[in-house]
Structure formats: C-alpha cells, structure tokens
Amino acid sequence: MLTTIVRTLISYVFIIVGIRLMGKRQIGDMQPGELVITLLISEIAATPLEDTSQPVIIGATAIFSLVALELGMSLISMKSFFFRKILSGKSAVIIKGGKIDQTQMKKLRMTILDLVELLRAQNVYDISTVDYAVLETNGSLNVLLKTSEQPATVGDLKLSPEKKSLPLPVICDGKIIGESVEALGITSQRIQKLLKKNKAEEKDVFLLSLDSLGNYTLIKKGKEL
Numbered sequence: 001m002l003t004t005i006v007r008t009l010i011s012y013v014f015i016i017v018g019i020r021l022m023g024k025r026q027i028g029d030m031q032p033g034e035l036v037i038t039l040l041i042s043e044i045a046a047t048p049l050e051d052t053s054q055p056v057i058i059g060a061t062a063i064f065s066l067v068a069l070e071l072g073m074s075l076i077s078m079k080s081f082f083f084r085k086i087l088s089g090k091s092a093v094i095i096k097g098g099k100i101d102q103t104q105m106k107k108l109r110m111t112i113l114d115l116v117e118l119l120r121a122q123n124v125y126d127i128s129t130v131d132y133a134v135l136e137t138n139g140s141l142n143v144l145l146k147t148s149e150q151p152a153t154v155g156d157l158k159l160s161p162e163k164k165s166l167p168l169p170v171i172c173d174g175k176i177i178g179e180s181v182e183a184l185g186i187t188s189q190r191i192q193k194l195l196k197k198n199k200a201e202e203k204d205v206f207l208l209s210l211d212s213l214g215n216y217t218l219i220k221k222g223k224e225l
Contacts, residue, residue, distance in 0.1 A: 007056050011045050014060045018067045037070045095133035098146060108135065119143065165211035174203040174221070184212055194218070 018041060041063050048059040077084040092104055094115060105115070116127065118141040124130060129149040134142045154161050168180040170191060181191070194210075195202060198218050210216040 003052065007048060007052070010056050011048060011059060014056075014063055015041060015045050018063045021067050021071065034070060037066050040066055089137045091137060092135045093132065094135050094141070095127075095130050098128070098131055100127075110135075115141075163213065165213045165215070167209040167211040167215065167217065169207060170210045170216075171202060171205045171208035173207075174205055176202065180210075184210060186210070 019038075044059050044062045044066070048054045048056045073083075092108060094101055094104060094108075094110070100112075100115070105112075115133075118135075119125070119127060119130065119133070122141060122143045124143055124145070129145050130143055131146040132144040136142060168183060169177055170180050170184070170186075171177065176188075176191065181188075191202075191208075194208070194216060195205070200218065200220055204220050205218065206221045207219045208216065
C-alpha cells in the first residue's frame with residue numbers, strides 16, 4: 001500500500017512538472033500535437049501505477065522525452081511556417097462577407113448545426129448578423145459581426161470616460177501576494193498605511209485588492225463586501 005502511494009506521488013510530481021514545461025494552454029486551446037502529447041503522457045504515467053514491477057524512472061524518462069519532443073516541435077514551428085502548417089493545419093474562413101462557404105465546410109466535414117453551435121458559444125444567435133467567421137486550428141471559432149450589428153464603443157460615442165486600471169489582489173486571507181505588490185510597484189509602507197486607515201491588521205484581512213490609480217477594496221475576515 002505504501003509503495004503504491006509513493007509511486008503515485010512521484011508520478012504526480014513528474015506529470016505536473018512536464019505539463020508546466022509545456023505551457024498553460026487549456027485542453028480546448030491545444031494544438032493537435034500538444035493534445036497527442038498530453039494523452040500519451042497520461043497513458044505512460046498510468047503504466048507504472050498499474051504494474052509495480054515497472055520502475056517509476058522509466059515512466060518519468062518517457063514523459064520528459066515527450067515533453068522535450070513537444071518543446072522541440074514548438075521551436076521548429078516558430079521558425080518554419082511550412083512545418084507549423086503540417087503539424088497544426090491552418091485556419092479556415094467559414095463565413096466571408098456574410099456568405100457561408102459551403103465548400104469549405106464540406107472539406108472540414110462540418111455541418112450547419114456545428115456552425116450554429118459554435119456561433120452560440122460566441123453569443124451570436126442570428127447567423128445573418130455575421131460578416132466573417134474563422135475556424136482556428138484549435139477548433140475555436142472567431143467571429144466578426146457586420147458593422148451595423150457591432151456594439152458602439154466609447155470612441156464611436158466620442159465620450160471621455162474615467163481612466164481605469166486592473167485591480168490586483170494584494171492581501172488574500174491575511175497573506176501578502178508578492179507578485180501583485182511587485183506588479184503594482186508599491187511599498188509595504190503604503191499597504192500598512194491603507195490598513196491603518198481602515199483600522200485593520202494584515203492577519204484580519206480576507207481580501208485587499210488595489211490598482212495602480214490607488215483605488216482599493218478591503219474585506220475583513222467574517223465581513224461582507
């Protein structure tokens with residue numbers, strides 16, 4: 001029992017390291033090669049757990065060999081458009097100028113119901129409002145609405161909105177988030193000043209978010225927003 005637990009933990013660590021080396025893509029965002037490598041890693045990792053006679057190091061070696069292969073192919077793809085096209089394919093224009101390219105859809109073995117489903121995922125429920133639709137190599141659909149259907153922007157309305165900045169969590173559950181502090185370029189003295197202003201201590205803070213303009217939100221533990 002203990003041996004199985006230890007082997008599982010070791011395999012888990014190797015898989016996590018391997019996936020981290022490959023990057024942060026979600027399953028739905030993976031290119032075909034990346035998905036194949038991920039599936040192979042999961043299969044290889046399961047072998048030493050099912051057969052305890054197999055050394056864990058063999059599985060680890062295979063995993064890192066696949067990761068190295070994926071990283072190598074990624075580097076080649078960055079340098080060679082031809083290789084990238086062979087490995088991942090190319091994007092396809094499904095709707096052009098408001099007209100559906102039925103020939104392209106047949107090549108992709110894609111039905112109109114598939115297209116409608118992908119459009120709904122982009123919050124587009126009327127296909128007649130679409131000017132362009134491009135099917136990317138990872139299977140996602142990018143949509144450009146017709147000019148008359150596009151929402152008005154601040155520039156279109158010629159407004160001068162208040163400048164905004166992205167708030168970052170500076171304190172979470174009583175602990176300072178160093179990455180956020182560094183990204184905002186603030187000092188610990190400024191954080192302590194904010195805490196003092198709100199009559200709070202670091203350990204009592206559930207969340208303190210702050211942006212580069214000085215706007216902040218502070219929630220104490222056991223309190224509502």
